[in-house]
Amino acid sequence: MRRSAASSLVSLSRPFRFNLSHRAVFCTNLRSAVCEISFSAMAPKRAAPFKAGTLPKRKRNMMTIADKMKLLDILKEGRTFATVARHFSVNESTVRYIKKYEANIRKTAVIPFNKSAKRVVTARNTTIICMEAALDTHASIYLSIYLSIYLSIYLSIYLSLSLSLSLSIYIYIYIYIYIYIYIVPYIH
Structure with missing residues (x-):
């Protein structure tokens, strides 16, 4: 007598086990989609190699x-x-x-640059390179000279227009505080 399709959907009272290519499979019903699979563990044939991060990578020896x-x-x-x-x-x-x-x-x-460098850089216009080097080294000096000239002109104009001396002293103090808070940190 043949079993009907409905009988295959009925849950079993106890799980059954069968071997599938050296794997033991445990199922709770005949049409179970999720099965608990246990692999048979084998002993390792040789010792495991070192982990990838244990030994430091050898650095490339480059000439300057x-x-x-x-x-x-x-x-x-x-x-x-x-x-x-x-x-x-x-x-x-x-x-x-x-x-x-x-x-x-x-x-x-x-090119004027760090002499301990190891890689060759692409050649550029030497005039532009020298100008950039001069600006990098002397930028803070140029900025401080510009600020001192600008402030002296601004203060002389303001003092010539100001009516009271006490007010001009407050303005001096305010400008110097502004310079030390907002401008001096960017000079260095």
Whole structure:
């Protein structure tokens, strides 16, 4: 006698177990969508490797621009790539690579910047670079000179127009407080 489809939907009184490709599956009814699956645990064959974050990554050993300039000067004297490589304890291919980009390295060395830099920067207009360097180093001086001239002109005009001396003293105090609170922190 065949079982009807309705009988397969009836919950079982106790869960049943069957093996499915080395997995034990426990179900509570015949059409259960969610089954509790337990995997059989096997012993590891070998020890686990180190975790990824335990050992620090090896840093790249790069020469500074100044060292590259020394290397290029030694090559210009007529020494071979092998002797220069042994002197700087680098590979001969590294020396050839530095020689290949000699023009870019020399242009970078001319630019006024941090001499301990290690990467070659793109060449720019030297006039603009010198102007930017001057503005960076002397910006606070230019700003303080501008402010002192502006304030002296402003105060002289105000004092020539003011009627009472006591009022002008209060204005002086107010302007100096304003300068030290709002302008001086941006000078440095």
